[in-house]
């Protein structure tokens with residue numbers, strides 16, 4: 001089978017496409033023929049060995065995929081061979097076949113094709129939990145979303161709007177803000193040219209909630225724009241710099257700062273997981289689709305990852321295995 005191949009940690013330009021043996025599912029595992037795989041920012045970090053968890057070399061990058069079950073390993077009774085599934089693993093998804101633990105698979109919500117199914121789960125689950133499970137979002141509140149045209153950011157804007165929140169989007173250009181506005185953001189702030197704290201306060205009177213997948217200097221500016229007892233949810237550091245927040249800011253306004261990490265939520269909070277799956281499936285039935293801005297063939301895996309690493313993408317980029 002064809003698969004992306006990383007033999008040395010570093011920038012995405014070092015990733016090639018190789019001809020590999022098909023993997024075999026072990027105990028508790030399932031073999032999936034991958035139709036589409038989405039690029040997430042963590043794929044760039046894993047290739048550079050800058051992620052929280054390492055993928056041992058050499059390896060096939062790629063975490064999020066959608067495809068069809070082709071074989072079951074020992075001890076696995078379903079999903080049946082032929083079932084469409086989506087899933088997420090640490091690595092291995094940028095390939096024509098991937099092996100995944102059965103618990104990493106989930107059914108594809110009705111209405112999503114393979115490309116959109118591949119792009120859906122990581123960002124939309126993260127968005128829902130950051131807003132609702134962790135952020136306690138309530139209809140009518142103002143949420144400020146950083147990196148609002150990115151994968152996670154665009155999903156947060158989309159879900160928040162559908163939950164009846166007012167969204168102020170922050171991003172690095174007018175063009176990127178237009179993407180967030182299209183998804184429902186009522187206001188936009190170009191945080192490279194405008195003062196983020198001042199503008200959030202002007203537009204919202206003080207945000208109730210901040211969702212931050214970016215970090216860097218923007219985090220503290222957004223936290224300072226919260227109203228009393230506001231909530232700040234950190235979900236990632238696409239900026240590269242991990243902010244250090246002076247705790248006096250948190251104390252003075254009774255703020256709440258919380259984090260969200262998607263990989264553990266299924267084990268830590270099965271009830272919230274079920275609630276999120278139900279709510280998101282309902283939104284998909286109502287027409288919600290992840291924003292897929294580009295589809296690349298597997299042969300262009302390095303180009304797709306480079307575009308994400310260089311901040312040139314909006315929404316999600318998807319690799320389609322059958323595309324030439």
Ligand SMILES: NC(=O)c1ccc[n+]([C@@H]2O[C@H](COP(=O)([O-])OP(=O)(O)OC[C@H]3O[C@@H](n4cnc5c(N)ncnc54)[C@H](OP(=O)(O)O)[C@@H]3O)[C@@H](O)[C@H]2O)c1
Pocket residue numbers: 039040041042122123126147148149150151152153170171172173176213214234235236237238239240260261262263308309310311313314315
């Ligand atoms: N906690 C979780 O469970 C979870 C789940 C998924 C992802 N994440 C994390 O969330 C973050 C965003 O992931 P994503 O998949 O949404 O990434 P993405 O699609 O690349 O979006 C990231 C956004 O961050 C902004 N950004 C600011 N500085 C940047 C820089 N130096 N390089 C690249 N982007 C920069 C960009 O928007 P502007 O140009 O408009 O600033 C970009 O749209 C990552 O850190 C990822 O690891 C966490």
